[in-house]
Structure formats: structure tokens, C-alpha cells
Amino acid sequence: MKLIFLKPLTVCTLTVAFTFYALSSNSYEEANEITFDKIEAYSIQKNNNIYKAYEAVEQMPYFPGGESEMMKFIRENIQYPDSANKYGIQGRVILRFVVTETGTIENITVLRSLDPACDKEAIRLLKSMPKWIPGKQNDEIVSVYYTLPIVFKL
Numbered sequence: 001m002k003l004i005f006l007k008p009l010t011v012c013t014l015t016v017a018f019t020f021y022a023l024s025s026n027s028y029e030e031a032n033e034i035t036f037d038k039i040e041a042y043s044i045q046k047n048n049n050i051y052k053a054y055e056a057v058e059q060m061p062y063f064p065g066g067e068s069e070m071m072k073f074i075r076e077n078i079q080y081p082d083s084a085n086k087y088g089i090q091g092r093v094i095l096r097f098v099v100t101e102t103g104t105i106e107n108i109t110v111l112r113s114l115d116p117a118c119d120k121e122a123i124r125l126l127k128s129m130p131k132w133i134p135g136k137q138n139d140e141i142v143s144v145y146y147t148l149p150i151v152f153k154l
Contacts, residue, residue: 053098053143059136061099081117089115093122103131122150
């Protein structure tokens with residue numbers, strides 16, 4: 001079993017247009033189009049409190065000890081799922097989460113799924129991480145979105 005880890009993705013913001021289609025008698029019909037414009041910070045509700053989480057800040061949050069320590073943590077703590085190993089499933093799970101002002105990881109979302117077992121393991125691994133060093137914007141500690149790929153390779 002061989003695990004490969006990639007560097008965290010760089011966060012950038014751009015305008016994205018989504019087109020939704022509805023299946024109707026073997027052909028697709030355009031149902032709706034939605035455009036999202038650049039957003040600096042998103043509101044997140046937690047325990048009836050609303051706070052902001054930024055896409056990018058002056059000082060991004062980071063794992064204690066830096067990227068090499070994060071890769072070491074992942075290498076030492078990941079458990080390749082038996083079902084993925086049995087069926088030869090390999091690939092990348094991309095997770096997005098918020099590093100809060102206290103350094104905790106919350107609002108974990110799978111952006112790119114590989115297999116339910118691998119997705120579950122990637123989330124478990126992320127939840128087991130120690131607190132991160134939070135991000136800063138204008139010398140103020142803030143919550144920040146972070147994207148992290150985890151590669152499963154046999």
C-alpha cells in the first residue's frame with residue numbers, strides 16, 4: 001500500500017455559472033441558470049450565532065508545525081479502508097472545511113468524492129487533527145475556509 005499526499009490547494013475566488021438540466025424523454029432541457037459573484041466572506045450559523053468565514057486572508061491558517069508536520073500526521077494516522085483496498089479503489093478526496101478563530105476544524109464538506117469509505121476515512125482523519133493556528137485578516141483572528149486533498153493510492 002502506497003499513500004501519496006498533495007500540498008493543500010491554493011484558494012482563489014472567481015465567478016462561476018451553473019446550468020441545471022432536467023431529464024425529459026431522453027433529452028436534456030435547460031431548466032435554470034444561476035451565477036455566483038465573488039464573495040469575500042460567507043456567513044456561517046453555529047449554535048444560533050452567525051460569524052464570517054473568509055475564502056482568503058492575509059495570513060492563512062496552518063497546521064501546527066507547518067505543512068511537513070501535517071503530511072506526517074496524515075501519513076501516520078490514515079487507515080486505508082478495507083473495501084477500497086479489496087476493490088482496488090484509488091484516487092483523491094478533496095475536503096473543504098473552516099478553521100475557526102479557536103483553530104478547530106468545522107463544517108467539513110467533501111468537494112470531490114472518491115468512494116464512500118474513502119470519503120468517510122478522510123473526514124475521520126480531518127476530525128482527529130489537533131487544533132490549527134487560525135488565520136488573520138487586518139491583525140484580527142478570523143475563521144477561514146481551507147481546501148485539502150487527500151490521496152488514496154495502493
